[in-house]
Amino acid sequence: GAGVSQSPSNKVTEKGKDVELRCDPISGHTALYWYRQRLGQGLEFLIYFQGNSAPDKSGLPSDRFSAERTGESVSTLTIQRTQQEDSAVYLCASSAPRGSTYEQYFGPGTRLTVT
């Protein structure tokens, strides 16, 4: 079956430009998460969407980062005025509905390089 997909798989951008990263979760998964993973590091939580509830944005590192989700489907993570320290792999995960299992399923990630 279809898993979590992300696009683009790789993105190279110049410092100061804006970028948009896309995530398509598994159909029926109401929860969606964005993480950042720097080279050789663990997963850094960015933002969490659960159904129609207000998202948990507590992990966003600055106001240059924002994310939107259309209903219970696609999400986009936007980074404005990119900086070199934004270079990382951005991972998206989705999980099953409330009251069910709490297992997150990850996409392959978007590798962002800011030059």
Added chain:
Amino acid sequence: GQQLNQSPQSMFIQEGEDVSMNCTSSSIFNTWLWYKQDPGEGPVLLIALYKAGELTSNGRLTAQFGITRKDSFLNISASIPSDVGIYFCAGSLNSGGYQKVTFGTGTKLQVIP
């Protein structure tokens, strides 16, 4: 952000050896998850644990949810070269339908053929 303490950070083992890694937290969780990440890929779920004391196996992998709900371990028996990768633990606490997940710092496993 908050992270779990995972150990060891890295390990080199001979093919055929058993491996053990663990995760500890200062706070309790009601779900523990173990993931494996291959280079250039997203993490893949290996085992999920839902009850304190639960011991679950998936092939050569065995994981346990600690009685205190603050720790978990993962064992890999008879390691093979394809076990190479980074293993992450994750703790989840469901509070009012909100599934906050915290990840460990990862254990990098290298298997020497």
